[in-house]
Amino acid sequence: MSRFTRNAAIITLSVGTLASVPAQAGDDLHYNQISLRAEASQEVARDKMIVTLYTESQNADPAKLAAEITTTLNKALGQAREVKAVTLRQGSRNSYPIYDNKNQKITGWRERAELRLESADFPALSKLTGELLNTLKMQNMDFAIADATRKASEDALLKDAVTAFKARAQLATDALGGKGYKIVNLNFNTNGYPQPYARGAMMMKAAAMEDSAIPEVEAGTSQVTMSADGVIEVIQ
Known part of the structure; x- marks a missing residue:
């Protein structure tokens, strides 16, 4: 078609x-x-699907926190690499201190790392996203026109x-x-060529609750x- x-x-x-x-x-x-x-x-047709996932956590020890984030991210990367139809791009990774109520003393650290997935195979990316939501969270789902x-x-x-x-x-x-x-x-x-536009994450979150659920997505046209x-x- x-x-x-x-x-x-x-x-x-x-x-x-x-x-x-x-x-x-x-x-x-x-x-x-x-x-x-x-x-x-x-x-x-908007024929490229883009999903941004992330992991976020906090710990009083910044070294332990970094190791935890790295382990979670590496596991997700390994799982995603098995799906050949999906292109992987690591997004931003940030760490920042958490202060006490008086904003004077550092009581812990929070870190966040992103993983960006792109594919023209919507069913494959939808299935992978649902599986990865067992350990990651979704920031957004976008659709765009491929180059x-x-x-x-x-x-x-x-x-x-x-x-x-x-x-x-x-x-x-x-x-x-x-x-x-x-x-x-x-x-x-x-x-009229659009920038990627975000869809809500609720559909994919619901899919993650059912192992066999692969939601159908409709990207539409421009x-x-x-x-x-x-x-x-x-x-x-």
């Missing part, structure tokens, strides 16, 4: 801004220059945007009674748009 779907109906010829560019004294004369804008849109999917959709949108711009340029040329046109400049801009802004010169 395709990771993105073209929405050809979005490539419209809505009313654009037609602005003649007046000739300036001492400059070359440029008549019938017109500014145009065209757009192409697609629904693109390869984004590139493919941008390539397709570029072609569609050029086609839409050429159609609009021809429409303007015909309206002005021109014989043809030439493109003076053309610029492309994209928007509508992305590429605009083509340019200037043409109509040939009379």
Whole structure:
């Protein structure tokens, strides 16, 4: 199944801004220059799942605390490495002191370490996450568009945007009674590609309570748009 779907109906010829560019004294004369804008849109699947887990604890002895955090994290890393479809990235690790009520004396230490998991295989990552929640806690679950999917959709949108711009340029040329046109400049801009957005951790926490539960996740899609802004010169 395709990771993105073209929405050809979005490539419209809505009313654009037609602005003649007046000739300036001492400059070359440029008549019938017109500014145009065209757009192409697609629904693109969020096909990368990102889960951030962490372990956190406190102890009066910072050395024992560090050893405890390291042991927990190493066990999780070893378990995660067995799932080939999942990419592992260690996140931040921080330690800070705990003070007494008067904020004068250090009574202990607290440390936190993160583990970030990424995969396009949602069932595999969901299952692994549920298993790791026996020893770790979840910070968040995110969904994003994978780099390869984004590139493919941008390539397709570029072609569609050029086609839409050429159609609009021809429409303007015909309206002005021109014989043809030439493109003076053309610029492309994209928007709608999302940053990863977080989902709640409750679903995965519930899954961890049932050994056989593998929750189904629906990442959804994002509508992305590429605009083509340019200037043409109509040939009379």
